[in-house]
Amino acid sequence: MxxxxxxxxxxxxxxxxxxxxxxxxxxxxxxxxxxxxxxxxxxxxxxxxxxxxxxxxPLDKNDISGAPRxxxxxxxxxxxxxxxxxxxxxQPQLTEIKPRSTSEFSRDWRRFGGSSYEKYNLLLKLGGKTLQKIFSTEVCFGLLGEFLLILSQCLKSGDEETVIGVLDGLSKTGRFGLNLSLLSQAEQKACEELFNRLGEYYSNYNDSPVMSLDFSEPLGVCEVRHVETDVNDILVKLKALMEKYGIQN
Known part of the structure; x- marks a missing residue:
């Protein structure tokens, strides 16, 4: 064997x-x-x-002294x-992690310890739809704030759309409004900073046309042309999410 x-x-x-x-x-x-x-x-x-x-x-009822444990x-x-x-x-590999319930997620989350980037990658790997299913009842106490802190601290270029998907999925979990109201000041600040960075990215992106190569011309002729990249839908979605998370424009 x-x-x-x-x-x-x-x-x-x-x-x-x-x-x-x-x-x-x-x-x-x-x-x-x-x-x-x-x-x-x-x-x-x-x-x-x-x-x-x-x-x-709680206090042991059989303790006649009345002293607490x-x-x-x-x-x-x-x-x-x-x-x-x-x-x-x-520590597990991301490809090995496929939680289907809150208990399985909590187990895997703890196994990453204090590694914020590993946890960040796990959130992005699972995505908003999977997180919505896992936390259909509600996000475990304290986790929503931790998610927002990690997303804000670790956000890097190229992940913006995936992060928005994560935020969207979390906003559709059970008791979201209650969990949102329980965020600490630091967590609320991290949430605001995260949305501001996402908003700035897409606002600047929308003002800068993407360059691409046109290979439709005969061999040896390569024309550079502007491709209009419409991110208005993402900006609309982002604005709606900001309202859900209580972020002022």
């Missing part, structure tokens, strides 16, 4: 646990959102704290430590 034919059961078990934990995390945070809404929290920060603390265990003093560090175990797996 060749080495490539050997099944790594340990790796499969880790992936299974990661997928189950991602699903449990989604359910916990979803329940916490409804609790926070019913409590009529006074601010976004309070709402976010309730959701982020959804993984903490001990929790790690630094819950963020604890989460990072837990996440580091998930990154023990070899």
């Amino acid at each position: 060749e080495k490539s034919d050997i099944i790594n059961f340990s790796a499969l078990e880790k992936e299974l646990h990661a997928a189950l934990e991602a699903d449990r995390k989604y359910q916990r945070e979803n329940d916490a959102k409804f609790r926070a809404l019913h409590q009529n929290v006074a601010s976004y920060e309070e709402f976010r704290d309730i959701v982020l603390a959804s993984h903490l265990k 001990k929790q790690p003093w630094n819950t963020v560090a604890a989460e990072l430590k837990h996440a580091s175990h998930s990154h023990e797996l070899v």
Whole structure:
């Protein structure tokens, strides 16, 4: 038996646990959102704290002392430590990633760790339509803001139309308006900067005709001509998306 034919059961078990934990995390945070809404929290920060603390265990009813359970003093560090175990797996290749659900996406997303460009390439590879299907119910808590930060930071020339497709797909996910309202100031700023860059690109592109070669002439004669490239449809779509994302023209 060749080495490539050997099944790594340990790796499969880790992936299974990661997928189950991602699903449990989604359910916990979803329940916490409804609790926070019913409590009529006074601010976004309070709402976010309730959701982020959804993984903490409540007071043990059998504890007669009434003392709360001990929790790690630094819950963020604890989460990072837990996440580091998930990154023990070899970072996957983009061609290998084909998530079909939020839990599968969360598992693959975490496996890229802090690599913004890998995550950026993953978003573009999946595209808007696939992301819309994956997050048909809603984008997991906090992910929409992270997507916008990464798209804004990593946007490069040639990706503009694909990025617009990603933004379009995300705008059609469940509870988009709620997730949009929960963006932090930094995430809102990144969103605005992203749309401004996209708008500037297509405005300048529309003013500059594309040059192409006309090979319809006899051999040896090559005429350079202007090709009118109409990007009005993209600009109209971009303007509509800006309204959906709450960006002022």
